[in-house]
Amino acid sequence: MICLGIESTAHTFGVGIVSDKNDKCEILANEKNSFTTDAGGIRPRDAADSHVQNAASVVKSALEKAGVSWSDVDLISFSQGPGIGQCLQVGAAVARALSLEHKKTLIGVNHCIAHIEIGKNLTGAKDPIVCYASGANTQIIGFELGKYRVYGETLDIGIGNLLDSFGRALGLGFPAGPKIDEMYFKAKNYVKLPYSVKGMDLVFSGLQTAAEQKIGNVDRTDLAYSLMHNAFAMLTEVTERAMAHTEKQELVITGGVAASKALREMMGKMCEEREAKMFVPPVPVCVDNAAMIAWLGIVMHKAGNKTKISESFVMPKQRTDDIEVNWL
């Protein structure tokens, strides 16, 4: 089966084409156009306009890259939520139009679960705790009793957003995460900053404000290290507690922040001490991409799911634990 997936939850408009030979995800194309600004940040209408302008060319280049024609495609999937409403609507409209035009089954999927399912398939993890850490999302997730349960999550901003906002204040430009990751390994001293874990949940805005107030008063490399250290230590603490509570012995790290060496090092040590296995999917499927949307389309369709045009509205606030999982 071949599925063409469309991703448009935020600044990335992507089209992925995947097949499922022997239940293994084979990525035939994973094309994208990402909206960026010099100042950083996303104004929803501007990102949505950019998606409208680029949609046709990204679809075309994905089909060319995959070497398939419409007659080869069995299914069209799209990100139904969560995300920025105006951006989601562009992807949904393109998916509906292509589904009607080419008479293909349509399926709306959850963006966060798409990260999880492609991560599991490509790494071979069976029943992991998933640490999904990106710009907008930060959740600790595991499968239990028919749903992907959220054991802990950010109560304010995503951890990637924390790194980028602090990086902007430090003048590092966008995206700042990779630059802070380099500074992490060059720092000499720890600067005391807030550490706020609330039960299983995380709060990052106090840490951001405190760090920003110290800019100019302490060494910038030490400050960047300390902010990242506290944020990742908070994330590692709740991830470990979820693993201990569920007795799961696998961890998958995904989302754009999974590219961080510092995070991999910290989570890796925690897993080693627990004699658990850590998996990190290839970075192109950790960041927002459409191959994962296409793969979840196949997984869900095989379990009998599909979405009628009349039910294909977008759900900007859809939660990971809203979805009844009937494919595991």
Ligand code: FE2
């Ligand atoms: Fe994402």
